[in-house]
Amino acid sequence: MEKTCTDELPLAMNSSEKRETVCIFGTGDFGRSLGFKMLQCGYSVVFGSRNPQMSSLLPNGAEAFSYPEAAKQSDIIIMAIHREHYDFLTELIEVLNGKILVDVSNNLKINQYPESNSEYLAQLVPGAHVVKAFNTISAWALQSGALDASRQVFVCGNDRKAKQRVMDMVRTLGLTPLDQGSLTAAKEIENYPLQLFPMWRFPFYLSAALCVFLFFYCVIREVIYPYVYEKKDSTFRMAISIPNRIFPITALTLLALVYLPGVIAAILQLYRGTKYRRFPDWLDHWMLCRKQLGLVALGFAFLHVIYTLVIPIRYYVRWRLRNLTSTQTLLKKEDPFSTSSAWLSDSYVALGILGFFLFVLLGITSLPSVSNAVNWREFRFVQSKLGYLTLILCTAHTLVYGGKRFLSPSILRWYLPSAYILALIIPCTVLVLKFILIMPCIDKTLTRIRQGWERNSNYSKSPLNGKTDI
Numbered sequence: 001m002e003k004t005c006t007d008e009l010p011l012a013m014n015s016s017e018k019r020e021t022v023c024i025f026g027t028g029d030f031g032r033s034l035g036f037k038m039l040q041c042g043y044s045v046v047f048g049s050r051n052p053q054m055s056s057l058l059p060n061g062a063e064a065f066s067y068p069e070a071a072k073q074s075d076i077i078i079m080a081i082h083r084e085h086y087d088f089l090t091e092l093i094e095v096l097n098g099k100i101l102v103d104v105s106n107n108l109k110i111n112q113y114p115e116s117n118s119e120y121l122a123q124l125v126p127g128a129h130v131v132k133a134f135n136t137i138s139a140w141a142l143q144s145g146a147l148d149a150s151r152q153v154f155v156c157g158n159d160r161k162a163k164q165r166v167m168d169m170v171r172t173l174g175l176t177p178l179d180q181g182s183l184t185a186a187k188e189i190e191n192y193p194l195q196l197f198p199m200w201r202f203p204f205y206l207s208a209a210l211c212v213f214l215f216f217y218c219v220i221r222e223v224i225y226p227y228v229y230e231k232k233d234s235t236f237r238m239a240i241s242i243p244n245r246i247f248p249i250t251a252l253t254l255l256a257l258v259y260l261p262g263v264i265a266a267i268l269q270l271y272r273g274t275k276y277r278r279f280p281d282w283l284d285h286w287m288l289c290r291k292q293l294g295l296v297a298l299g300f301a302f303l304h305v306i307y308t309l310v311i312p313i314r315y316y317v318r319w320r321l322r323n324l325t326s327t328q329t330l331l332k333k334e335d336p337f338s339t340s341s342a343w344l345s346d347s348y349v350a351l352g353i354l355g356f357f358l359f360v361l362l363g364i365t366s367l368p369s370v371s372n373a374v375n376w377r378e379f380r381f382v383q384s385k386l387g388y389l390t391l392i393l394c395t396a397h398t399l400v401y402g403g404k405r406f407l408s409p410s411i412l413r414w415y416l417p418s419a420y421i422l423a424l425i426i427p428c429t430v431l432v433l434k435f436i437l438i439m440p441c442i443d444k445t446l447t448r449i450r451q452g453w454e455r456n457s458n459y460s461k462s463p464l465n466g467k468t469d470i
């Protein structure tokens, strides 16, 4: 089990135990918060500061000295200073020789400097062992003790012993160190806290664009068209009817887009006759955010289901039902029961329910606690096989919903077909392509390619091999 701060407290109280002294350079927000936490966890803390006498906000029990004085008191020095102010360290090269310098700094922008801050620090003080750590932990989280966000501390450094000591310290503070290797990893670690949901960006913008497009499409067909031709005010449709078209269509389109890149990748591998050439960057990126794309799709499917549940309590629906019944009574006309309509209506709803059930199952298996409990083959089975089944069911749900009206020209308004027809384009394309790809003759070639066989081995061993030319 991890040592936590509370485990360490008795140690701190026991004066016979020799407490390890850690030096922190800089008495700013981060330096003070980290110092506070370290004191709580039983370390002795000395601060290095430009104005040691002025540092009245320091945590109780810590002392402040000038930078060189403080450095002499510990062999671990935490640099709680911004990179822009590192240059004064060149004057301390001698004192810092052989010490462990922990670089915690972050930048304001991704790739702001050509080299990482840690590598820059290592160049400034070549005699010291630089270790990158703590940059993903915020000063506020350290001080509040809640650590609501991630507790993971990425650590990297060229000196194995120095890195180990820093990792031990991280553990003592109740955090989780993750060894990221040598100092060349520092750039990636520094970029990490500057990212804002990178894998969610593409799914988010795509779904927003789809929703906006579909909204205008449906408003033209269902609000503007009736107004122009019948002077009917259908604006109320914008509250439930239109969203309940936009959301399921977006869900179905995104779900199809989760499986489209796999199909494109397979076609590309078949065309090239090898798997040893890189996919184009856009395809790589698309493949990498399929999980996020799928989860956004699931969100939209949930919205569709909730909107569908409220259909019976809508005023418009109840009014139409009442109106229809009274008109029929007045005209003494009966609407005969149509078994085929009953079949169509029940089947599309049943297909929707089954599709939604599997959709939720896909979502559940993507939770880390669940995916950790299944092996790779089981995960692939759910995500790939059941995923395709979900796509088939949801596409069938929409196809059967279209039912008899499907291709009748009367559904065109200003040459625009019903929105659900648009919803079917990408899913049907993906399913047809996948169907072709699993035909035995094609599937056999693809499987061989994936096992390392190459159609034209001379060509694929050419220098172009590494990077794609598409």
Ligand SMILES: Cc1cc2nc3c(=O)[nH]c(=O)nc-3n(C[C@H](O)[C@H](O)[C@H](O)COP(=O)(O)OP(=O)(O)OC[C@H]3O[C@@H](n4cnc5c(N)ncnc54)[C@H](O)[C@@H]3O)c2cc1C
Pocket: 255, 258, 259, 260, 261, 262, 263, 265, 266, 269, 275, 290, 291, 292, 293, 294, 295, 297, 298, 359, 362, 363, 365, 366, 367, 371, 380, 383, 384, 385, 387, 450, 451
């Ligand atoms: C609700 C929901 C949740 C999801 N959660 C996750 C998730 O948690 N994690 C996740 O990864 N995805 C997730 N997804 C996305 C999706 O289900 C998976 O990416 C799924 O594996 C895609 O299946 P596939 O058959 O298209 O692709 P894959 O099985 O990945 O195959 C795609 C392509 O990769 C290549 N390929 C496959 N095997 C090999 C091989 N052995 N050698 C060389 N090339 C090969 C081929 O070109 C193939 O066509 C989620 C989707 C949804 C809808």
Ligand SMILES: NC(=O)C1=CN([C@@H]2O[C@H](COP(=O)(O)OP(=O)(O)OC[C@H]3O[C@@H](n4cnc5c(N)ncnc54)[C@H](OP(=O)(O)O)[C@@H]3O)[C@@H](O)[C@H]2O)C=CC1
Pocket: 025, 026, 027, 028, 029, 030, 031, 048, 049, 050, 051, 055, 079, 080, 081, 082, 083, 085, 104, 105, 106, 107, 134, 135, 136, 137, 138, 139, 140
């Ligand atoms: N704040 C946060 O949540 C986090 C911060 N970090 C990193 O920690 C480092 C410190 O951040 P933070 O504490 O917020 O910054 P602050 O601006 O609050 O503190 C920086 C400290 O650097 C010292 N310093 C040394 N030389 C100079 C100089 N020439 N000009 C100005 N200050 C100097 C000062 O201490 P003195 O006056 O005692 O000399 C100052 O208090 C940064 O590299 C940051 O990227 C990393 C993760 C989270």
Ligand code: HEM
Pocket: 241, 244, 245, 248, 249, 251, 252, 255, 301, 304, 305, 308, 349, 352, 353, 354, 355, 356, 359, 394, 397, 398, 401, 418, 419, 420, 423
């Ligand atoms: C519990 C599960 C589901 C139920 C009960 C259900 C029910 C319905 C109903 C009643 C409609 C007709 C709406 C209307 O008349 O305006 C509909 C339409 C539709 N559904 Fe579902 N559905 C379910 C799940 C799904 C899922 C998982 C998807 C796809 C991801 C989906 C995609 C669609 C689409 C694309 C339409 C056509 C939208 C339109 O143009 O009006 N449904 N569904």
Ligand SMILES: [Fe+3]
Pocket: 198, 199, 200, 201, 202, 203, 285, 288, 289
């Ligand atoms: Fe992305």
